[in-house]
Amino acid sequence: MKKIVALGELLLRLSTKDYLKFSQVNEFNADFGGSELNVLTSIAKFGLPVEFITRLPKNDIGESALMEMNKYKVGTDFIPMGGDRLGIYFLEKGASIRGSKIVYDRAYSSFSTIKKGMINWKEVFKDANWFHWSGITPGVSQDAADVCMEAIEVANEMGLTVSTDFNYRANLWNYGKSPKEIMEPMVAKCHVVLAGDYASKQYFDIEPEGTTEKELLVSLCEKLKDRFNSIQKIAITNRGSISASHNTWSAVLYDGKQLHESESYNITHIVDRIGAGDSFMGALIYGLNTYDDATALNFAVAASCLKHTIYGDANLVSKEEVENLMGGDQSGRVQR
Amino acid sequence: MKKIVALGELLLRLSTKDYLKFSQVNEFNADFGGSELNVLTSIAKFGLPVEFITRLPKNDIGESALMEMNKYKVGTDFIPMGGDRLGIYFLEKGASIRGSKIVYDRAYSSFSTIKKGMINWKEVFKDANWFHWSGITPGVSQDAADVCMEAIEVANEMGLTVSTDFNYRANLWNYGKSPKEIMEPMVAKCHVVLAGDYASKQYFDIEPEGTTEKELLVSLCEKLKDRFNSIQKIAITNRGSISASHNTWSAVLYDGKQLHESESYNITHIVDRIGAGDSFMGALIYGLNTYDDATALNFAVAASCLKHTIYGDANLVSKEEVENLMGGDQSGRVQR
Amino acid sequence: MKKIVALGELLLRLSTKDYLKFSQVNEFNADFGGSELNVLTSIAKFGLPVEFITRLPKNDIGESALMEMNKYKVGTDFIPMGGDRLGIYFLEKGASIRGSKIVYDRAYSSFSTIKKGMINWKEVFKDANWFHWSGITPGVSQDAADVCMEAIEVANEMGLTVSTDFNYRANLWNYGKSPKEIMEPMVAKCHVVLAGDYASKQYFDIEPEGTTEKELLVSLCEKLKDRFNSIQKIAITNRGSISASHNTWSAVLYDGKQLHESESYNITHIVDRIGAGDSFMGALIYGLNTYDDATALNFAVAASCLKHTIYGDANLVSKEEVENLMGGDQSGRVQR
Amino acid sequence: MKKIVALGELLLRLSTKDYLKFSQVNEFNADFGGSELNVLTSIAKFGLPVEFITRLPKNDIGESALMEMNKYKVGTDFIPMGGDRLGIYFLEKGASIRGSKIVYDRAYSSFSTIKKGMINWKEVFKDANWFHWSGITPGVSQDAADVCMEAIEVANEMGLTVSTDFNYRANLWNYGKSPKEIMEPMVAKCHVVLAGDYASKQYFDIEPEGTTEKELLVSLCEKLKDRFNSIQKIAITNRGSISASHNTWSAVLYDGKQLHESESYNITHIVDRIGAGDSFMGALIYGLNTYDDATALNFAVAASCLKHTIYGDANLVSKEEVENLMGGDQSGRVQR
Amino acid sequence: MKKIVALGELLLRLSTKDYLKFSQVNEFNADFGGSELNVLTSIAKFGLPVEFITRLPKNDIGESALMEMNKYKVGTDFIPMGGDRLGIYFLEKGASIRGSKIVYDRAYSSFSTIKKGMINWKEVFKDANWFHWSGITPGVSQDAADVCMEAIEVANEMGLTVSTDFNYRANLWNYGKSPKEIMEPMVAKCHVVLAGDYASKQYFDIEPEGTTEKELLVSLCEKLKDRFNSIQKIAITNRGSISASHNTWSAVLYDGKQLHESESYNITHIVDRIGAGDSFMGALIYGLNTYDDATALNFAVAASCLKHTIYGDANLVSKEEVENLMGGDQSGRVQR
Amino acid sequence: MKKIVALGELLLRLSTKDYLKFSQVNEFNADFGGSELNVLTSIAKFGLPVEFITRLPKNDIGESALMEMNKYKVGTDFIPMGGDRLGIYFLEKGASIRGSKIVYDRAYSSFSTIKKGMINWKEVFKDANWFHWSGITPGVSQDAADVCMEAIEVANEMGLTVSTDFNYRANLWNYGKSPKEIMEPMVAKCHVVLAGDYASKQYFDIEPEGTTEKELLVSLCEKLKDRFNSIQKIAITNRGSISASHNTWSAVLYDGKQLHESESYNITHIVDRIGAGDSFMGALIYGLNTYDDATALNFAVAASCLKHTIYGDANLVSKEEVENLMGGDQSGRVQR
């Protein structure tokens, strides 16, 4: 099996317990996450080899992060340790009509100081067939954007599939470049895209046309496909937010011609919805390496649906659990 | 800004974790609460200065209560320390079809031994424009009722608005007086009232007439207004109890002529419904000091709706969170 | 009052907290359970004397189990201590669309080595009027099956009512006998049966006929009654699994002629559904000793409905709580 | 075996975790204790039947207390439920040079309202050979003192041995009688006494004479024996307080002629020293029912030494653990 | 009473529980601390009014810090909110022969971006008689050093006593200036100094001479006094590190002529030694405002001795607890 | 670097928190351990590659164990999954004069059913230079003993160093063979031995002669060396048990001629002494691969000394922490 490689920032997640407000707590749950790592953890649970490229500080917190990746069989052999600090995000877990709240403390992170030349991409990609990145990385710093572009180029040269998750974050992109200027040439070398309405508008001024939901989705996909010839497949997830504890969830996959549509799930009593998009991306990458398009989509939607019941950033469900849900069993019965 | 003052009993709340029964636990969560304090904590979070009058024992438990009030900027400068003990309530948190259960242990409390003359109300009300009390206070003891009447009278003399929450508690009123005998002259000097069907019947033998829900509400308000000339505004909340975890919630505000009706919220996955009425009262007082009647009502309903997602007796949401919900966003999306 | 006696295996239950996956935890909640013990604990909470027969290892874990039974007034006077180990089950608590997962570690348990002659059944049944067992016990080992048959025979001789819960467990029955061969003569001496579709097929190749739900239920009961003359009453519970957090729940009781049907409850925000069937059985035994058939059924359904809100294997609600729900109050209001 | 009976107040103990100050916590450990109950729990662990007489409120907190006694096989068959509340003590656990701090909230307890005639002492003492009480009980209220005297008299009539622990508490004795007036006639009917310097002075104005430690001890015993003819044995414990985490511990037993002296233990890394005196008393009662005087003393000192390593009010060590320490093994090696 | 004012950085402290290594935890205790804040919290507990000047980010973490200061009556009226982030320190609590380990993550903090002119020192010092700072502040950034100098100058102008704690931190001082260059003019305007061997050498190249411990201490004080004419009193603490759980602790106070020497305490079973120096400084400031020099020193040593038993950065003991230890009671007996 | 390989049983450790007795808990800490795994985890922390051979059940508990080994970089590539269950040990953590108590539940484990031929030892040892086993493994079952002998033989053929820890466990060896019969031929092919007085007597009837401690140690080593020609180095640890919280610790290393003696450490405030011997063995193997004999011994003693401060079975300290202690710093100062 060939490796899946991803580049991105690893964050320390400090979250409140039991739906308490920040001002009510004197302890935080401490976990590690980050969009691209979440993608890989998920893939590793399904059984493919994965390798994560990031930068971590050379201290006990950085080493604890390494050990957590070891635990889940996420490869860490190419990580250049160094820099000042690990990025943090504080999470006040909401419930019912009160949404969760995130306070970022990721500025000046080790990852934002990763530099071109630190990673030997040829070596990294030797046994790999896939490279994944997301819009968060070029939003972090010029350096991170440069390293990401460096990776995309080597990946293309070496014939890897390149995927991206648009992942637009309004509170990043503070280093003086417009998202469009940076993203345009990067996406132009990608083959699989997890897109979205809002990000497409922010990054590329692309707006879908049409009246039905389906027309709008097809329009968005076609416009993206027109702009970026390299793109072969476009996925779009659809979350209906009834409350912080109750969402609906579905997705589509456009293959250049056809729009595959998944079942729509009703998810109530949500345990943790952070990282659901990442779990979709991870399962989609796994699926596209394993199944046909329609099955890959259904696998990805079922997997990310289950993510809403898993505490933490990353999806920890097994392939069997996903296939069981795909097979139609939403009963939540006790498995003995 | 002028201060909001309240008089009432502060209680130590000892609650079971994770929906355990009393017989299953060997630890309690320990928090402080009490109807009138909850009202003030809520108002302080919205930014107005507040002052709480109560009586606390001169020991470490009483001092911990003081420190908790400090934390939330609830003024404690006029509290006469002394007496035997802090009142306690034990709370077995229910879920689904099993309701929460409260065991009171508040007899012989320091507050029940507060005495007329202990509080210099002239001094307390110097920078204040509002005094709030609830039906719990006169239910505690003759002494508490006397001090409450003393406060109401000075407040009226000094031109403060006086508000009350009927808050009828069947397990109080054990000192030989009928609730009516005590409440009648007190309510007769109030301007804003949080009333209710059941309490109006218990206290004043008032029963609304009519066939529609609205007719009944208007009738109740008119009968109260007829009986008590001083009353200018009457609010009534309406809880629909579908289960311990799922309620509906709305309210009306009668301004002497018109009945303002709020939106009705559907609240499922409730975190903690204790103190929801208090959070409504707090937000209403804040609203009547800030907005027009209709907006004040909507603010109070949205605030108390959010209270159902906040652990503890008191509402800790910010003005921005309330306004966001008032604006129609019930999606519970993650705020980054 | 006469005692209710049961025979069965007591298990140590090690469960994950807060819906975490097994791989995420470094602590387990530790509780004791087991189908027949759960039945008795429930009955003891309603006020009848009960006695549990099992076998426990002579070590601190076995003694802790004894102390837990003491706590709930479950009699332990006839338990022959000995054998190698206490059976364990690991429980990964699921939520929403992810069901709970159980990993059994009960092989080689002390209970599986209980031997005929170890229990003086004449003495045990002296003040008793009821003996209960379930299909789990004969599934554990030949020895356990032998002791169970021994008990059933003495109980019949001494005029006790004998009840059984079919409780078919596919991962038991590993000692070389077919379930049918063992169960046939045992059920043939029972008077009250908690049956089920699937178990009836597995144990006795009985399949109901009919088109409506009711026809199927009546058919199953009649076929069981035809096969086993001793049976006087047959109960069947009906769980609708909408998700791990949301079920519907009802039951029927066949008295040889008539099918009593209970109300159907909608249970959402489930706290713990393990042991719900046992809580039904316990409440039914209590009910049949206290009320008429229809009331006994309603009591049993209401009690087991409340079990879904109680953490742990056993139902800890009081008779008053059950009667309140039977009376129609599903509101989950705070009881003060 | 004959029963050991005790009369006393059961308290809810609410303690801080991890040596936190009261103002730092938002949860309390919740346990049950009380001097005379601690004595009985200890005896029950050693294997003798025991019965506790107290009064508890008829609510969920009172019932939880009953269940805790069940767990440890402490008999509760004669407890008259009723009254207002369960007494509470708050415990701030100290360490090192900072001692633990107790805040009492036991006034107006159910036990303080126990009345003469509520207990059928003849029935209680039918299978008993020993009655124990402590100086706390008559200090609580006139009613409690009256019931205690009632019990002492019946016990003497029926030939039971009566033991008392002087247990002087300065913050009790608030009902208008002097300790001496009350204690004098009660102690005059006791046979075994756990005495102490300070209490002997407070209660009876007795002060030992002599220069060496031993002379003082003998003097105190002789003076007590002279004053109270009924007394047959007097025990005195000796704690050396080096710090909250490090004590020395020994005791003597005077048999009317001879002063038996125990080994002195050095106890560092103390887990919980509350109830150490009670655990001494319990083990002494057990010992005097089982061994000769010298062995009883050594057993009691070793048992109470181990209590310092047991969390909670009551000593939960087994007879084997005590005998192992008595045998001289203080190594604390791992037992496999 | 006049206010005590301090300037410094407030840090979020994230510590491991139960002596676990960083790699073993998935939750952190979360508290607030920082040398100068610790000094003020301590003083506020003793009863003097205090005001803290710092800079905090305008987010929920910054607001939680404000609320914690409210709780302990530390004034926050002059804090200019803003900047990027709250400094953090991770603490791996050690025990026995393994020392605690701190990982700092304080770079780029809001406090490091405080600017001259942000604080109206005239207003701040209006009702104050004392200003305190420590060597940490000028080590953080040029801006912080500038603001500190600004404060020292206004304080001198307005006649306040200025105190400093040398607090040399090798991992600070990264902005291109030597500690000496910065510290020299600042210390030259101070009146009370908490000095130390190592810091005096690092900052000023001052090395004591002599052979006995006392000669060395006097020499250090004299050399500091010679260099800085403004200094009136110099305190030096002396920690003997036997292990992470066992220290000795004493201090001296030089008044320009005489060296007062305190008792030396033996502190074993240490709960938390972080902030002990700060608690000494706080108690010394309180003492110098209350007692004569010798008593102030003894108060400060006893207070900081007790700090070793208090969880968290700040000393929370009361004046009574300190006086009790000063009076010689090191027994750690239970206070009822 | 060459790999270190070990064979042994992995156990689930379920331990009580906060020094509670088994009967007091309703939750267990859950960790993984086992003598030979502990040895490898320790070595992996120091930086050498390691591989563990065991057998684990194919279920979620077995997989969680694999993930824990991943975390610490312990290789698991050759583990044949299968069998019935994971062995368990329950640990009641003692303190002060009360020792910890272990209840084993390891019978019928997956490891006990490992079979000859399941492991391709040639493949396992390809890049290895060391094989380690302990006396626990052949004590578990005939199968485990056979596999162990199989490994020892291949290791010798392939020129690896073979080490063993005598680790005599009285509650094993239940399969009908005497320890001597089994151990004799196994030890006869070992080169490095962690021996002990008691085990040498139990296994081989060897008893040291002499009067001084040193004479006895040399005698034991010489007798072992005489019996087993293959042995090159013999280590013996020496624990002085002052209490469960306070031990002394030292060791010797005999190199065939000379007895190297280590420093003796005084360890008080012990956090967790389980696995201290294993941590010595791991550090000794690391040391013998890195340093000269005397330094290896000192490294091993310092490392295992630090283990007493680490929660869990395995030593998690770094090489730097050990070298710091070896260098003489026992102060436990805070490292910033």
Ligand SMILES: [Ca+2]
């Ligand atoms: Ca906490």
Ligand SMILES: [Ca+2]
């Ligand atoms: Ca993420």
Ligand SMILES: [Ca+2]
């Ligand atoms: Ca607990």
Ligand SMILES: [Ca+2]
């Ligand atoms: Ca309340």
Ligand SMILES: [Ca+2]
């Ligand atoms: Ca944990």
Ligand SMILES: [Ca+2]
């Ligand atoms: Ca069960």
Ligand SMILES: [Ca+2]
């Ligand atoms: Ca807490």
Ligand SMILES: [Ca+2]
């Ligand atoms: Ca007690």
Ligand SMILES: [Ca+2]
């Ligand atoms: Ca945890």
Ligand SMILES: [Ca+2]
């Ligand atoms: Ca600090």
Ligand SMILES: [Ca+2]
């Ligand atoms: Ca428990």
Ligand SMILES: [Ca+2]
């Ligand atoms: Ca081990």
Ligand code: NI
């Ligand atoms: Ni916690």
Ligand code: NI
């Ligand atoms: Ni939930």
Ligand code: NI
């Ligand atoms: Ni917990």
Ligand code: NI
């Ligand atoms: Ni918890």
